[in-house]
Amino acid sequence: MTVPNHEQNHHQGIVLNGNTFSSHRFPAEPLGPFEVKIALQSASLNARDQMIRKGQYGEMPADLVPLSDGAGEVIAVGEQVTKWSVGDRVMPTFFQDWLEGSFQPSALSSAISSADQPGVLREQAKFHQDTLVHVPDHMSFQEAATLPCAGVTAWHALFEQHRALRSEDTVLIQGTGGVAIFALQLAKAFGARVVLISSSDEKLEKAKEMGADITINYKTTPDWDVELRELTDGHGADVVLDLGGKETLERSIRAVAAHGLITQVGVLTGWAHAPENISQLVLNNSSLSGVLVGSRAYFENLCAFVSKHQIKPLIDKSFSMSQIDEAYAYMDQAQHMGKVTIDIT
Known part of the structure; x- marks a missing residue:
């Protein structure tokens, strides 16, 4: 019998060095008491991801895991986690250290896919329970993966000013x-x-x-x-x-x-x-x-609004994780309308 990948002691993903992508095998990591492990299902690209690859976003570490926006299913929780259960559908918030209240410059380093925070282009990831948001019930994982950066940015620009x-x-x-x-x-x-x-x-x-x-x-x-x-x-x-x-x-x-x-x-x-x-x-x-993305509270407000109005993102094209080069090339042409997504599983 094939063991589901989230029960194995490793998982697959993509890393970026300079402007070159390569597949990478990540070892399993123990969960902290307040951490949640997610089996990521889908991710999406943003202009920031293009800037990072082109060296326009400051120095990045070796083996950077790309992409900040993803959605997946909870597959394990730490012993003191109270907010989430196995099977919940969730999205990580862009700034891991900006949960609510006014923005503080110190939160900049907590952006996902940065020198301090790996990205989501991998089969599994773990996050503190406070940094996750429920996927709206009417959305698929693919649709939800478009929300954390682009959706929250638009919401912030219109409603949180x-x-x-x-x-x-x-x-x-x-x-x-x-x-x-x-x-x-x-x-x-x-x-x-x-x-x-x-x-x-x-x-x-x-x-x-x-x-x-x-x-x-x-x-x-x-x-x-x-x-x-x-x-x-x-x-x-x-x-x-x-x-x-x-x-x-x-x-x-x-x-x-x-x-x-x-x-x-x-x-x-x-x-x-x-x-x-x-x-x-x-x-x-x-x-x-x-306007620079937004807090977890903004994200929750966005999700409540899109759920009320049954808004679904416009997805232009989707690629597999092995087609990451093609996905970046397609977005770089600026011919898309709406979002470009990556299927992780």
């Missing part, structure tokens, strides 16, 4: 990647008006089908901020999710409404210096806020 999103707001979303599509789904479920920009007419058409009220092709309409003002009778966007960074921030400032908010979510075009029109934020009583 000093300026709370209102149902009458207009929200501007840049792009059609994981965070952008989650933001579209969340904002529409809340009742807000959504403007989405992309360079692909095909993706814009799909965004309309998903509920986007206004779409703008920023290649054919490079002055998209002007177009946005015209389409909103001069009002602009109450909330802007800026995912571009260096090449989009100035236009985001011109697009944001009075008393509006720009959430700096991504830096897909690079890190930006202070734009020349930063004074416009002052003159409009608008604000700019950085």
Whole structure:
């Protein structure tokens, strides 16, 4: 009889050295009294994972286990674990040390797939019981694996800011990647008006089908901020999710409404210096806020919302763990819409 892999004294996974992936055999580790062992079923890719592989995210250790976002089933619990049982479906939170309350810079080193925390591209992993969140009942492991970074980031940008999103707001979303599509789904479920920009007419058409009220092709309409003002009778966007960074921030400032908010979510075009029109934020009583994923409490709030509204992530394409190179190459082409996932088992 074949022994299930989680009962063996080792498990398989992937490690990253430089920009090279290789398979790796991990020895079994004893569980601490408050730790939970998970048989990981699925994982997903984020822009951060690409940056790490390209050396754009600081120095990483040898044999780094990639990917921060995953979901799986509890297969063992430590002797003092009270929150979880074998068979529970769970997801680890991105920042292991940011559970609730205000963010503290010390939590940065607790991000999964970093110098201090291995990632989830492996068959098994163990986590402290306090760092796990229930998989929403209506989601598969594959769908749940898209939530910890992209889903929580979109939720944080829209609902956990000093300026709370209102149902009458207009929200501007840049792009059609994981965070952008989650933001579209969340904002529409809340009742807000959504403007989405992309360079692909095909993706814009799909965004309309998903509920986007206004779409703008920023290649054919490079002055998209002007177009946005015209389409909103001069009002602009109450909330802007800026995912571009260096090449989009100035236009985001011109697009944001009075008393509006720009959430700096991504830096897909690079890190930006202070734009020349930063004074416009002052003159409009608008604000700019950085967003870096979120806490376990934010994650739980997101899960409650998507469960209430039965929201399911948009998954563009899935790969096996042995196809990790192909998965990264596919995402690097920036042709996907929504999320790219990895099947671990």
